[in-house]
Amino acid sequence: MPDETLLAFDYGTQFIGVAVGNTLTGHARPLEVFANSTREARFARIEQLLGEWQPSRLVVGLALDADGGEQPMTALCRRFANQLQGRYGLPVELVDERGTSLAAQSEMGAAGRGLRVDAVAAAIILQSYFDARPPAMSRPPPGEQR
Secondary structure: OOOOEEEEEEEOOOEEEEEEEEOOOOEEEEEEEEEOOOHHHHHHHHHHHHHHHOOOEEEEEEOOOOOOOOOHHHHHHHHHHHHHHHHHOOOEEEEEOOOHHHHHHHHHHHHOOOOOHHHHHHHHHHHHHHHOOOOHHHOOOOOOOO
């Protein structure tokens, strides 16, 4: 896997959490949360983030119910992912986000962070994306053979 920067989104009807990560390190970190007030404001902020981070791909958390079935929020997450792909032409991956909000609340409490839960949840979503793929760091350095 080439060295890529990824942005992840924890989509919500009121707020969107954002995280950033890199395939070389395989580590995700929370970035920010912004209000999901209007379509124009939402995509204006996303365009700023894309300009700043220059990601190669995007990851969106897919809201599923406890049994893995679809719920009303699932369709909104899929729609958001499709809008990102259509607007920006970047590959968009959907990642099961079940349990990320609870994990984020637990992590924030333990670490005493001032970040909103949605940004930490986005980082957990992105980290699960990285953890499901082979590590990029297992490649030999350029010019070396295994």
